[in-house]
Amino acid sequence: MKRMIVLFAGVIFFNLSCVTNAITGRSQLSLVSDAELQSLAVTQYKEFLTTNKMVPAGNRDAEMVKRVGNRVAVALRDYYAQKGMPNALDGYGWEFNLVESKEVNAWCMPGGKVVCYTGLLPVTQNETALAIVMGHEIAHAILGHGKERMSQQMAAQGIGALGGAAMGTNAKAVNIFGQVYGIGAQYGALLPNSRKQELEADHYGLIFAAAAGYDPRQAVDFWTRMAAMSNGQQPPVFMSSHPSDEERIRKVSEVMPEALQYYRPK
Numbered sequence: 001m002k003r004m005i006v007l008f009a010g011v012i013f014f015n016l017s018c019v020t021n022a023i024t025g026r027s028q029l030s031l032v033s034d035a036e037l038q039s040l041a042v043t044q045y046k047e048f049l050t051t052n053k054m055v056p057a058g059n060r061d062a063e064m065v066k067r068v069g070n071r072v073a074v075a076l077r078d079y080y081a082q083k084g085m086p087n088a089l090d091g092y093g094w095e096f097n098l099v100e101s102k103e104v105n106a107w108c109m110p111g112g113k114v115v116c117y118t119g120l121l122p123v124t125q126n127e128t129a130l131a132i133v134m135g136h137e138i139a140h141a142i143l144g145h146g147k148e149r150m151s152q153q154m155a156a157q158g159i160g161a162l163g164g165a166a167m168g169t170n171a172k173a174v175n176i177f178g179q180v181y182g183i184g185a186q187y188g189a190l191l192p193n194s195r196k197q198e199l200e201a202d203h204y205g206l207i208f209a210a211a212a213g214y215d216p217r218q219a220v221d222f223w224t225r226m227a228a229m230s231n232g233q234q235p236p237v238f239m240s241s242h243p244s245d246e247e248r249i250r251k252v253s254e255v256m257p258e259a260l261q262y263y264r265p266k
Ligand SMILES: [Zn+2]
Pocket: 136, 140, 193, 198, 201, 238
């Protein structure tokens, strides 16, 4: 009986704490508000940039990261406007920075704080492939994947919904945030995205890159190249939890006709 009550309470808790994502239509656990998450992201992003070596503006590669990011941000604004949600990203203050690190990685925090590592560029090799990776990372953020993982981990650790500024001062919550974004070894193991989140980010990331003027058809070549590179080796951080190469390439091909509808060559 006791177990049933706990289960029942768990079901109520889950239902009350879920939101339906406006783009994917999928129900996601949500124990933190976007505003709380964005404010924590601003603090953590600043700290990250002061403790890591940023490639200065004016550098060719740093400018490419900013150019890709800004083009995707503009495309996203149009995308949401077309869906009847012109204010959906109002809380976003986009920033795109290139940071010196051998790590093959990129991420986007809630509120549009984006970092690419220099180690990613020899892998992407060209601007279109970079746009595909950045589109993917930005899709994770705007589809609320970080928030979902964070909420799942908070629930697992017995932390309930945190209101207002409680979030930034709750050491456990800050620690989980660090694990979700993998922003520092001090936070321990990275909390990986689920396979479902990865495929969603591939799907929508491809649309956003296409709408920003990057040819989505290059994604198949890029992921095939990535698959060959990680064959038998440790895969790059940003795809370590990703679906199998075959599944990813098959799914990317499946959504290609949809992505091509959004493609506006520049
Ligand atoms: Zn991903």
